[in-house]
Amino acid sequence: MIPVLDTQRLRLRGPRPADIPEVIAFWASDRSRHVGGPRDPQGAWEDYTVAFGSWLIDGFGYWAIENRDDGRFVGSVGFCHPPHFPEPEMGWVLMGHAEGMGFATEAASAALGWCRTNLRLPSLVSYIEPANHRSIRLAERLRARRDPDARAADEGDIVMRHSLGRAI
C-alpha cells in the first residue's frame, strides 16, 4: 500500500510503532510551533496516523523517513488533502537531531519525484507559516514558487506552489 523509496542516504517507508516516541517528543518540543504544535501525546499519535491513513482513502499520503545508515527515524514527508485544504498539500517534518545534513531536501525531492511520476494531481502546494524560514527555503530548493493569489488552509500562511512537470 505505501511504496518504499530509497535515496542515497534515506529510506521512505510506512509507519512503525517504534517511530511513535520520536513523534511524541517532536510534538512536545518547540520545533513543532510552526506546524500547529505543541501537541500532547494523543494529538501526536492522531496526527501521525492521519498522515498515513490517507494512502487508503486517497491513494497518497506520508512516508516515515529513516536514515539507511543506522535505521533511525528522522522525520516524515508526503501529501495530504483533507476537506478544509483548498488544494492537495506537500508537507514535511524533520527531527532536531537530523537537521543540517540536507535530509529534508533529499527526502522531499524523492517524494516529489514519485508524485510527478505516479499521481495525476491537479495541483500541489505547501502551506507554510511566514516565520518558518527553513521550510520556505526547502520549498524554494524544490523549485516551488510563492503564489500570493492562492487561498491558504490557515489564514496568514504562505502558499508555495510546486511544479508538477516531469522531473528533469
Place this chain on the structure above:
Amino acid sequence: MTPPILRTPRLTLGPATMAHFEAFAVFCATDHSRFMGGPGDRNDAWESAAMHAGQWALRGYGTFWLNDSASSEPVGRIGIWHPLWLDEPELSWVIYEGHTRRGLATEASATVLDWAWHSLHLAPLMSLIDPANVASVAAAQQLGASAEGEHVYDSGKTVTRWRHMPGGIA
C-alpha cells in the same frame, strides 16, 4: 497493511472508500454520533477515517467499513481500534441510523472476533461501551461478553469494559 475483505451473511467488511467517507460524514454531523465523541464536521469525519486507516499501516490491524452486501449501501464501521491511549485493542463498532435494530453489529462482531482470534492471534478483545448506549450494550450481551469493570478516559468519561469470549462466539 491493506485490510482484507471479510464477509458475513449480510455484510461486506472492507477498506475505506470515498462513498464510505461521505456516509460517515453525514453520520458524524448528527447527534447519533454522540457515543463516539460527535457530532463533528466534515473535517472531523475525514480525520477519524484517516486515523483509522493509518492505524492499519501502523499496527497491521484496524477497523473495516461495512457495506450491506445486497444494496452496497455503507452502513457503518467495525473492527479493532487501538489508539495510543488504550492499553489494549478494542472491538469497536458504529451502525448508522436507519440500519440499527437489524442485528448488524452482532453479525459483524462475530466475524471480526473470529478473525482477531484465528488470524491475528490476539488475546480476547474488549469493548468500551457507555452504559447509556443501550443498543451497543445489548449487542455485547448477545455476543456473550461479560462486564469486567470500568474504564476512565483522560477526559474523565467513564464507560464499561466488556470482555469478549476467547475464540469469539461459540
